[in-house]
Every structure is written in structure tokens, then in C-alpha cells.
Amino acid sequence: MGVCPMAVRKRPDNTPEERLEADRRQLEFLAAQCGEDAGLHRPLNDVTGGVITGIPEDTDLAQALSDRQTTDILVHLLDQNRAQVERALERLREGAYGICEGCSRRIPSERLRYQPAATRCVECQGQWDRLNGRTA
Numbered sequence: 001m002g003v004c005p006m007a008v009r010k011r012p013d014n015t016p017e018e019r020l021e022a023d024r025r026q027l028e029f030l031a032a033q034c035g036e037d038a039g040l041h042r043p044l045n046d047v048t049g050g051v052i053t054g055i056p057e058d059t060d061l062a063q064a065l066s067d068r069q070t071t072d073i074l075v076h077l078l079d080q081n082r083a084q085v086e087r088a089l090e091r092l093r094e095g096a097y098g099i100c101e102g103c104s105r106r107i108p109s110e111r112l113r114y115q116p117a118a119t120r121c122v123e124c125q126g127q128w129d130r131l132n133g134r135t136a
Contacts (some may be wrong), residue, residue, distance in 0.1 A: 017092055019116045022084045031078035034071060081117070088117040100124050 014022075091097045098107050102124030111118055120128060128134075 016097060016112065016116050017089065020085050020089050020092065023117065024082055024089070025036065027078050027082040028084060031101055034075050034078065084119070085117045091119055094130045102128065 019032055088097065091099075091101075098109075098112060099105070100107050100121040101119045103121060105121060107121050111122060118125070
């Protein structure tokens with residue numbers, strides 16, 4: 001099995017744009033791979049091996065539906081992360097990278113080193129998460 005690029009520690013000398021572009025490509029790959037492996041682009045009957053056409057056992061059908069829903073949620077989260085990376089790339093091109101979208105103060109370099117796709121400082125991100133029903 002190959003090495004997962006997400007598991008490789010990023011070199012500190014990479015520019016924010018290089019790191020963000022690499023993250024964007026990796027998130028696109030993971031979402032596509034996850035969806036393909038789970039058969040999200042195929043009918044559920046094909047994915048379950050025909051269990052739906054026969055007399056389905058409730059547990060088999062429930063498990064197939066649960067697995068598909070879990071994978072769908074994972075792909076959605078990967079897409080959200082990719083969209084955040086693209087937003088950070090857009091801000092980089094605009095010359096606003098590292099400036100908080102909420103309060104317009106500089107985002108601490110430690111936060112950007114840890115989370116290069118951050119477009120808000122910790123305080124504003126926490127407030128945004130609460131307003132949008134997100135949890136850490």
C-alpha cells in the first residue's frame with residue numbers, strides 16, 4: 001500500500017500557496033476516492049450486491065444505508081474542507097491572506113502554520129462555528 005500524502009509532514013519552507021494547493025489536490029482526491037470506493041455514484045442495489053432485489057434482511061439493508069450515509073457525510077466534510085482551502089487561496093491572490101475575515105486583525109502566524117486554510121482568527125472562528133451550528 002502506498003504512502004498517503006496527507007500523512008506526510010509538510011516542510012516548513014513551503015509557501016502558503018504551495019501548502020494550500022497540495023491540500024486542495026489531496027482533499028479532491030480523497031473525496032473522489034471515498035465516493036468511488038463506497039459506490040456513491042452507483043445505485044444502492046449495485047453497491048449492496050443485489051440485497052435489495054431479493055427479500056432483504058432488515059439488518060443488511062440498514063447496514064448498507066448506514067454505510068452509504070456515513071460515506072456521504074465524509075465526502076461532504078472533505079468538500080467543505082476543500083472549499084475552505086479554495087477560500088484561503090482566493091484571499092492569498094487578493095493579498096488578504098493572514099487577515100481575519102471577521103475582525104480584520106492579523107491571524108497569528110502559529111495558527112496559519114497549524115491551519116494554513118484559516119481565514120479567521122481563533123476567536124472569530126469560534127463565534128462563526130457557534131452561529132453556524134458547528135462543533136470542534
